[in-house]
Amino acid sequence: MRDLSRTMIGRLTALLLTGVLVALVGVACGADPTATPVPTATPVPPTATPVPDQPSQPDPTATPTPDAMMMFESEWDDLIAAAQAEGEVVIVMGGSASRNYRPVAAAFEEKFGITTTVSTGSGGAQTDRVLAEQSAGRYDVDILMIGGTSALRLIAAEALDPIPPLLIHPEVKSGDGWFKGRLWFSDAATQQYVVNHGAAASPENLGMRYNTDLVSQADIDAMNSVFDYLDPKWTDSIVSIPPIAEGAGGTYSTIISHPDIGEDFARRYFDPEFGVTFSTDFRFITDSIAGGRFAMGIAIGSAGRDLDELAEQGGPSDRLIKPFAEADTLSGGGAGDNVQMPINAPHPNAAKLFLNWFLSIEGQTTKHEISEGTPSPSLREDIPCTGTVDPRECREPGKEYIYLTGDPEYTRRTEESLERAREIYRELRGV
DSSP states (O other), X not given: OHHHHHHHHHHHHHHHHHHHHHHHHHHHHOSOTTSOOOOOOOOOOTTSOOOOOOOOOOOXXXXXXXXXXXXXXXXXXXXXXXHHHHOEEXXXXXXXXXXXXXXXXXXXXXXXXXXXXXXXXXXXXXXXXXXXXXXXXXXXXXXXXXXXXXXXXXXXXXXXXXSXXXXXXXXXXOSTXXXXXXXXXXXXXXXXXXXXXXXXXXXXOTTOEEETTTSOHHHHXXXXXXXXXXXXXXXXXXXXXXXXXXXXXXXXXXXXXXXXXXHHHHHHHHOTTTOXXXXXXXXHHHHHHHTXXXXXXXXXXXXXXXXXXXXXXXXXXXXXXXXXXXXXXXXXXXXXXXXXXXXXXXXXXXXXXXXXXXXXXXXXXXXXXXXXXXXXXBSBSSSOSOTTSOGGGSOOTTOOXXXXXXXXXXXXXXXXXXXXXXXXHHHXXXX
16 A cells, blocks of 8 residues: 555656646747737836836725715714704805805705805905904804905905815715816815806807897807907997906906907907997896897896896897807806805804705705706716706816816916906006
C-alpha cells in the first residue's frame, strides 16, 4: 500500500507539473487565438507629466447611502420639530415673487403647521426695508425673495447669510437633479448668498411685449433680430424702465453682455432721436401698452407679467417669442427666481426648513403647480415643466443655452455690464 501511494503521488505531481508547464507555454506563446482581445491603454505622450495614483474620493453628488439617508431623516425630523416650536416664518417677497408664491407659502404652512407670514412689494422697496431695519438693530425677516440686482445691495451691506451651510436636503445639495448637474447662484463674485432656482428659456427677444392692435402679424414676421426693434418705423413707439432704476437690470445687463447684441444696440436704443419713453411707473407702462399709447415694451420688468395676464383675459397684448438671429438664452435672476437668507433670522429653524423644502423636488413641483402667476420654470431637471409655467419658457432637451444671468462665465460681469448700460444711458440722455 505504501508503494502504491508513493506511485499515485508521483503521478499526481507529474500531472500538476505538466499543467503548470502548459500554462507557462500558453503565456509565452500567446493565448487562445479565439479569445476576446483586451483594449490597449492609450499611451501617455512623452511630454505628459505622469499623474501619481490618488486615493479614491467619495462623489459629493452621489446618491446617499442608506446610513446617510437615515442620518438625514433624523436631522430632518429634528429640524421640523425645532421649526414647529418656533411656530412662524416671515417671508419678504419682491416683484414677481409677490405675485406668484403666496399659494406656495400657504402650502408650506399647511404641510408643516408653521404660520407663514408673507410681505409683498417691489424689490427696491423691500430691500430698503430690510436695510433700514437692520441698521436700527431689528431683524424681522427669515426669508427673502428679491431680484439679483437688489440682492447685490444686501450683499454689499453684509445683510445676508451664506446659504450652502444651511442646505441639508440631499435633493438640494446634490447637483444630480439640477440643470447641468449643479445648484445655481446669482451672486457671481461669491456664489453663496443668492440661490437661483428658476429661469425662462427662450430666443433672446429681450422680453418684448406688444399691443396687438398696433403691431401686426406682418410686423412680427419681419422681426428676426433685436436690431429690428430699432427700425425707424418704431420711433416714439416703445416704453421701458430706465437702466438707472431697479426693475429691469437683467435685461440691460443682457444687452451689453450678450455676444450678439452689445453696446451698439444700447447706444441706438438710448438715443433721444429714436424716442424711447423711459418710466419707473409699472402701472403706466402696463396701461400705456394695453391702451395703445405705445406699440411695445422692452425691459419692462414685472410689468410684462401684468400684460401676460391681460393677454390671458383677451386683452390686446402679447409677448414676442420667436427664433431670432441672436443665440437663445436662459433668463433668471428676478424676484421669482431667487431666494436669500437675511442675517439674524428671528426663526432660524423655520427659515432653514422652508429653504430646503422649497428647493426640493416637492417644493419646486409645488411652485410649478399652484403659483398664482406664471413662474419661471425650475432649474430642477427631475420635475415636469407643467402647471402654471409658460410652456414656451421650458427648456428643450438637448438644446444649448447661454445663461447670461446664471452662468458664472457671464454673471461675474453682470454688474459691470449693467453699469456700462447706465453710463451709456446717462451720456446720451444727459442725466
